[in-house]
Amino acid sequence: MTLAGFAVTLLLVTLGTGLLPDVLNANGMSTTYSHLLDALLVALILICLAITVFCARNGSLIGIWLVVLMFLVLGEAVVNLDASGRFTVGWYVGRLMWLIAVAALLMALIWNLSRVERANTELAAFDSLTGAESRISLLDTMHREIARVRQTDGEVAMLWIDLDGFKGINDQLGHQVGDHVLREIAQRLSHQVREGDHVGRLGGDEFGVLLCDDVQPTRVDAIADRLLATVREPIRCEDLLVHVTAAIGIALAPKDATRAEDLLLCADLAMYAAKARRGDRYERFTASIGTEAVAKARLRHELTSALRQGEFCLYYQPIYEADGQRMAGVEVLARWLRDGVAVPAGEFVPFAEESGQIISLGRIVLRQLARELPRWLDHHGLDFFVCVNLSVRELADGPLVEELLDSDLTQRPSQLVIEITESLELQENSEAAANLTRLREAGMRIAIDDFGAGFSNFTRLERLHPSLLKIDRSLVRRAGSETEGGVAFLTAATSVAASLNCDVVAEGVETLAEAQVVTLLGVRYVQGYRYCGARPDRGVPGVVSFVFVSLQGLNPECSHPAASR
Ligand code: C2E
Ligand code: CA
Ligand code: CA
DSSP, rough: OHHHHHHHEEEEEEEEHHHHHOOOTSSSSSSSSHHHHHHHHHHHHHHHHHHHHGGGOOOOOOHHHHHHHHHHHHHHHHHTTOOGTTSSSSHHHHHHHHHHHHHHHHHHHHHHHHHHHHHHHHHBBBTTTOOOOHHHHHHHHHHHHHHHHHTTTOOEEEEEEEEEEEEEEEEEEOOHHHHEEEEEEEHEEEEOOOOOEEEEEETTTTTEEEEEOOOHHHHHHHHHHHHHHHHOOOEETTEEEOEEEEEEEEEEEEEOSSSSSHHHHHHHHHHHHHHHHTEEEEOOOOOHHHHHHHHHHHHHHHHHHHHHTTOOEEEEEEEEEESSSSEEEEEEEEEETTEEEEEGGGHHHHHHHHHHHHHHHHHHHHHHHHHHHHHHHTTTTTTOOEEEEEOHHHOHHHHHHHOOOOOOGSSSSSGGGEEEOOOOOHHHHHHHHHHHHHHHTTTOOOEEEEETOOOOOHHHHHHHHEEEEOOHEEEHHHHHOOTTHHHHHHHHHHHHHHTTTTTEOOOOOHHHHHHHHHHHHTSSOOOOTTOOOEEESSSSSHHHHHHHHHHHHHHHHHSHHHHHO
């Protein structure tokens, strides 16, 4: 196609030029026609030059090169104004100018291409915000260093540094402060290492420090301590003082891993172990951390398939009046039927919350409860209540809350109690708070779960309008123990409940001493292995068996923790 086009153009030019008047006359002298053509050419080049100069006024290198080129072309045209002067000195000068122009253009292109390439490499090698090495560059260095130490029998250490609660800084103080903090941390980290070591930004609020020689445990520990201390120092940002801490994971090559990517993974896993212990500390990678991570990965995988297959059922743990005689309600607890064994919620719910799978689990729980709830309510009085746990993530999920509001669970809403854990997360999540209000307005009651396990603020509790306060097992344990002041916490919790005008459930009552102390303090309801553990609802007979248990008070089958889980 191109060739055909080229051939046609050539033919037209050949035919066309034959029709045009000659440039030189019979004596080889220029004609008026040739002068006209020369003048037109020079005028055209002048216009092009003006346009080029106008475009190159911002001083770009390629623009300057093009201006030079246009001058050369103009020079060539001017030198060649006399067409009769072919093969004269002027004609040769003109040709030379053309050659220089073409060479200049090529040089300009090559120069610019190499500049762009250099800029790209620099961009890839360094993090634009902090100036630290980029993840790619750090990985590259790790590859090289690991290969080196494997030949020299040496070791390198990778320290994965993750700032604790950085999201909060970004959200509460703004991205500008967040960026300033990251820049400052990067600078501080690089001041703590030697010339041959490397500091890079692995992404977000994560940094990596590669120690390339002398990775004796004492030196690595000392550096990790120094890094933690330097991060801990307050960061001044205009009139603010920002406090941050970090969690550090340490892994060694070739001891823990022989490939750069694996070394990074080991350091990351060790960092998670440090985070799990509330951060502001470092952890070294160990085999058990590795096994735990593999187990977690497997759990996630199995949980995904269990959610797809719906391999869950509901267990119900009775809540009794304090005398242990009358069953006042039940708490719904999810169970995962894994290979025929009912796995307690405590073993997978925290994980499902972390991975976001809690929404699918919540949907399964609510749908199943909608089917089983009538059986409970039909066999008990109007004051019987059924408690269901909802995490902040579930509450924040619009479609899930919508489904709950549209379901049969709203038929006798005052008998349904939503158990929530009062937390910072709940306050920060306006969606969850708004949805909780919708549930309350639909007539459902609110229970504060695990009260006393974390920190609670009275005003915030009041805003949730709870009707039940479930006192955490840890407070019950303290009260039941002989330790001095053990009862004080439980007493404080009951007085909070009294001021909020709500009833108290003492959770996790296991011993006679615990049962006695909670009764003495006037707690209205009790729940725990002492009375009965969680059980599946086996239809009406199951309900009858619960009634039997409640009448018996201490049923031997139920009083044993292992049996009642
Ligand atoms: P929770 O709401 O505090 O529930 C009480 C947990 O303590 C249950 O564990 C229960 O079996 C256990 N327990 C009851 N009595 C005793 C006792 O006397 N001693 C001891 N040591 N433990 C006792 P489970 O079923 O493993 O549930 C753990 C947590 O998982 C629950 O704590 C709740 O926060 C969460 N959970 C359970 N089911 C669901 C659910 O359907 N959705 C959501 N979002 N969370 C759930
Ligand atoms: Ca609960
Ligand atoms: Ca609880």
